[in-house]
Amino acid sequence: MNAIRFAAAALLLGAALLFACTGKKTDLPADTAPASQSAAPVVDFVQFEIYRYDQDFGECPQDSARCARVSIGYPLAQTGPQQVMSQINTTLLRTVCSLIPTFEEENGGKVSVGTNIPRTAMKFGNAFEVLQKQAPEETLGWVVEIEGQVLFQNERVASIGFDCYSFTGGAHPNSFTQLLNFDLKTGKPLTWQDLLLDEEALKTLAESRFKQARKLPENADLTREGFFWDGAFVLPENFAFTEQGLLFHYNPYEVAAYALGPTRFTIPYAELEGLVRLEAVR
Known part of the structure; x- marks a missing residue:
């Protein structure tokens, strides 16, 4: 009888510990993400x-x-x-x-x-x-x-x-x-190299949108306005896919002084046909 009681108590304790371990996620202090549990179902979607x-x-x-x-x-x-x-x-x-x-x-x-x-x-x-x-x-x-x-x-x-x-x-x-x-x-x-189809055409379009974001006239000289110090327009180091289109983000110091702040704009995917690969967002 004592053995039966001991086994039952052990089962209850084990169940409580299992619930305690899985009932709340803790933040990761380690240098890698936790491996999937071996018993967990395989999920293809990230x-x-x-x-x-x-x-x-x-x-x-x-x-x-x-x-x-x-x-x-x-x-x-x-x-x-x-x-x-x-x-x-x-x-x-x-x-x-x-x-x-x-x-x-x-x-x-x-x-x-x-x-x-x-x-x-x-x-x-x-x-x-x-x-x-x-x-x-x-x-x-x-x-x-x-x-x-x-x-x-x-x-x-x-x-x-x-x-x-x-x-x-x-x-x-x-x-x-x-x-x-x-x-x-x-x-x-x-990276940009994974997406580019026509880099020069994309730069032309992006430069126009950059000026719009900065409320500058289309014929403005960006270097004289304090941007792109070496005179050449470049694509930003940071870009991202969004629901609305491709986001372009220039950080402070990237193409202008800190005081001018960041420059950010989005170009709809419809305007990027033939300029970048869009298969991933269609």
Whole structure:
């Protein structure tokens, strides 16, 4: 009878532990996404989930001047073919880590970008503590805020956007956007070279839309207006698929001074026929 009672209690305890482990998702502190459970059904369609990492360094919250804060929201693929998920998530984690200033080079170290967010955030915190020791008169805290989201997704491609804000002293904070596009069949990041059919025609169209976004006349000289210092119009480093069309985003400092801010516009897909490959969004 005691053996039966013990077995029943063990079963109940096991069930409770199973519910406790699966009833709530915890944010990822590791450098890679969790592997799919072996018993879980195989899902071909890639789906994303947002995770968070928040960490304070220094004397938070007692003294904001001696405080460095890191706050990050980032999407990771949670279903889909394992190899595709792994490639996507490695790229996403490496991107997030690259957006966290670590000042390794300034402090005599070798710059290395990994995929471990807590470890990279610790480098940020350590750099702040070094500054506090070297210049205790500093009266401004540091902050890094990164918010990622899925901008667009269908069964073939996904576009991920990261809005980034950081302040580590100086005349002003830094704000910029990082856009990533993925082939969901392979997990490969997509670049302009994967899409371009007629680069020169696309540049002509994009230059016209750039001027519209900046409320400049069609015959305006962009260099004289303070853009594209070397005189040549270039496509932005960041672009993304959206429901409305292809999003073009130029960050501060990319083609103009910080004071002019970012430039952002969307060109409908119908106007991009013959200029870029659109099979993935049809």
